[in-house]
Every structure is written in structure tokens, then in C-alpha cells.
Amino acid sequence: MIKKEKKKIVVIGGGTGIFSVLNGLKNYFDDVSAIVSMADDGGSTGILREEFGILPPGDVRRAIVALACSDNKILSELFNYRFKEGRGLAGHTFGNLMIAALERITGSFDKAIKEASKIFALKGKVIPVTLQHTRLHAKLENGQIVSKESNIDIPRHDGHLKIKKVWLKPTARLNSEAEKEILAADLIIIGPGDLYTSLIPNLLVRGLKKSLKQTNAKIIYFVNLMTKHGETDSFRASDFLRVLENYLGKGVLDYVAVNSKKPAPVRLRPYVSERAYLVENDFKKTNKKPILIAADLMRPRGFIRHDAEKTANIIKKFLQA
Numbered sequence: 001m002i003k004k005e006k007k008k009i010v011v012i013g014g015g016t017g018i019f020s021v022l023n024g025l026k027n028y029f030d031d032v033s034a035i036v037s038m039a040d041d042g043g044s045t046g047i048l049r050e051e052f053g054i055l056p057p058g059d060v061r062r063a064i065v066a067l068a069c070s071d072n073k074i075l076s077e078l079f080n081y082r083f084k085e086g087r088g089l090a091g092h093t094f095g096n097l098m099i100a101a102l103e104r105i106t107g108s109f110d111k112a113i114k115e116a117s118k119i120f121a122l123k124g125k126v127i128p129v130t131l132q133h134t135r136l137h138a139k140l141e142n143g144q145i146v147s148k149e150s151n152i153d154i155p156r157h158d159g160h161l162k163i164k165k166v167w168l169k170p171t172a173r174l175n176s177e178a179e180k181e182i183l184a185a186d187l188i189i190i191g192p193g194d195l196y197t198s199l200i201p202n203l204l205v206r207g208l209k210k211s212l213k214q215t216n217a218k219i220i221y222f223v224n225l226m227t228k229h230g231e232t233d234s235f236r237a238s239d240f241l242r243v244l245e246n247y248l249g250k251g252v253l254d255y256v257a258v259n260s261k262k263p264a265p266v267r268l269r270p271y272v273s274e275r276a277y278l279v280e281n282d283f284k285k286t287n288k289k290p291i292l293i294a295a296d297l298m299r300p301r302g303f304i305r306h307d308a309e310k311t312a313n314i315i316k317k318f319l320q321a
Contacts, residue, residue, distance in 0.1 A: 004030045007186040007319055010217070012129075012202050014040065014059040017193025020305055021222065022066035022124070024312030032124035033181045034063040039136040039168070039201035042150030044082070044092040048100050055109045055133065059198075060126055061095035064113075069121035079120070110177070127181060129202045130172040136201050139165045152230070153197045159230035159275070166196050167204060174207030182208075185217035187319060190253075192222040192306055195240060196231045203247045212252055220255040220318070221290065222311070225297070225304050229275035236282040241290070253290040257314065258283060261296040263304055271304070278304070293318070 009029050011018050014037030025032045036059040041049055045058035061079060068076045079095035095116075102112035113126055136149040140161040146152050152163070182188065193199045202208060212219060223240045227233060232240065237258045245253070258281045268278060283292045295314055299307045 010185040013193040014198035024308030026123035057099040067124040132172040134172040155230035182211040256290040257293040
């Protein structure tokens with residue numbers, strides 16, 4: 001049996017990016033909290049937002065699956081199951097529908113998450129960054145305004161146009177439970193995840209930046225492995241950091257973790273059609289904040305994503321240093 005650390009870890013993000021981080025951390029730490037974005041409005045999540053008026057369940061569902069007890073593998077698969085047929089059901093995930101049902105039963109979105117967490121015997125907590133309804137908007141370099149996270153995530157506009165600014169409308173305030181977790185944390189991890197649609201929407205919530213500046217926790221940012229068309233075309237590692245700090249402020253991050261491993265060319269071929277490319281580590285080591293952590297963070301095979309074990313081991317070594 002693995003002896004678990006008593007440190008309090010908080011992971012901030014959304015989408016599929018933080019899945020591997022959470023999945024790895026739950027095996028080594030007793031106290032892991034995922035603070036997730038509430039800006040998602042695509043697919044099943046978007047339909048449920050419109051028809052039921054609930055907060056977006058998609059990112060919550062992914063975090064619950066990541067932190068679920070390893071003995072509940074079939075439950076995790078069930079929670080993530082996406083219906084492929086059926087009028088009104090096609091495209092929906094079982095987990096999204098279950099969270100929507102629990103919201104109706106319990107009377108609130110945060111209570112629904114707590115009940116789902118009990119059902120899945122979560123090794124940690126999943127906390128919405130805000131409990132208020134809001135939408136993500138972006139201004140492109142040509143002045144065009146793009147509304148809704150789903151339209152930014154999968155661009156219907158010219159995806160080569162750079163994003164100049166993103167904001168939430170209406171504005172939203174930080175969930176008090178998320179604030180408590182941040183202020184009590186020993187280590188806070190931001191990312192990995194789509195920069196403009198999964199990470200920055202959290203930083204736009206009123207009160208989050210203030211909490212990150214007040215906490216005594218060390219803060220580490222995990223840079224993405226691949227660029228994303230429509231968001232981070234041609235970005236190098238320093239570009240990810242520059243944009244994140246534009247919204248977070250300089251001097252807040254203590255460390256930035258960048259992948260140092262290059263995959264075999266054959267693994268990169270499927271990404272050409274997506275216009276996604278390996279992120280180049282263009283940082284030079286200095287003693288200035290944020291301090292660079294360059295390491296092999298990539299899965300050894302398959303999709304180019306962060307490896308759960310490698311990421312967890314980096315964090316363990318970091319906390320033991």
C-alpha cells in the first residue's frame with residue numbers, strides 16, 4: 001500500500017487537461033481538490049445549460065471521473081458514457097444527465113456535486129470556481145467578438161486570427177468553498193489545459209487572483225504539450241506563460257513546468273490535420289520567478305498528453321525538496 005502524503009493540493013483548470021494530473025495525485029495524496037471552470041457551453045453541457053438552466057456539468061464530470069476510487073472503474077466508465085443514439089439522448093453523457101438530475105433532487109448544483117462525489121467514493125473534492133452563470137467572450141486581432149466558449153474552442157471564424165482578450169459576461173464571483181481551499185493549500189497547480197477556454201476563465205472570476213496572491217501555497221503552472229488551433233497557434237512555452245501572467249499578474253507563479261521529451265515523429269502525424277504542434281521549450285534557466293522545471297512529462301505512447309505517474313512524481317519530489 002502506498003503511503004500517502006498529508007499535503008493539501010489544489011488543481012485549477014478545466015476540460016480534459018487536468019484529468020491526468022488529478023488521476024495521478026489521488027494515489028499519493030489524501031487531500032486533493034479540483035477547482036474547475038464554469039465557462040463550458042458546448043455539446044451535452046451546452047444543451048443542459050439551455051434547457052435546464054443549470055451550471056455546466058461537463059468539466060465537473062471529468063474531474064469526478066479522474067478522482068474516482070480506482071475500484072469503481074465500471075462506475076467511471078458509466079459516468080463518462082456518451083449516448084450515440086436515441087431522440088433527445090444522442091450526444092449526452094450519462095454523467096451530465098446524472099448531475100442534472102441530482103441538481104433537481106438536491107436543489108443546488110454544489111449539493112449535486114457532493115452527492116455524486118459520495119456515490120463515486122471520490123479521493124478528493126470537485127469544486128466549481130463560481131456558482132454564478134456566466135459566458136466566455138473573446139476579441140480577435142481584427143476586432144471581431146466571439147461569444148461562447150464552444151465557439152472559441154472550435155473556431156467557426158478564421159482560427160489563424162490571434163485572440164487579443166477574453167472576458168466573462170456577466171461577471172462572476174469566486175465560490176467561497178474554492179477560496180477556502182486555495183488559502184489552505186500547500187501547493188496549487190494550474191493546468192495543463194486549453195489556455196483561453198479552460199485555464200484563463202478561472203482567473204477571470206472575481207476573487208480568484210486575490211486568493212492566489214494571498215495564499216502561502218507554492219504555485220506551479222504546467223504548460224501544455226501541444227498547441228491548439230484557434231487559441232495558441234505557433235505558441236512556444238514562453239508565450240503560454242506570458243499570456244497566463246497577463247491575466248494572473250507577474251510574481252504570482254513560483255514555478256513553471258515544461259515538457260523536455262520529444263516524441264517519435266509517428267506520434268505527431270495525427271495532429272497535423274488538427275493543426276496542432278509540439279510546444280517548444282524556449283525558456284532559459286534563471287533564479288527569477290517562476291523557476292523552470294524541465295522534465296519528461298509525456299505519456300510513453302498513444303495520445304500526446306501528460307503522464308499521470310510522471311506528473312505525480314514531479315510533484316512529490318517538489319514537495320519533499
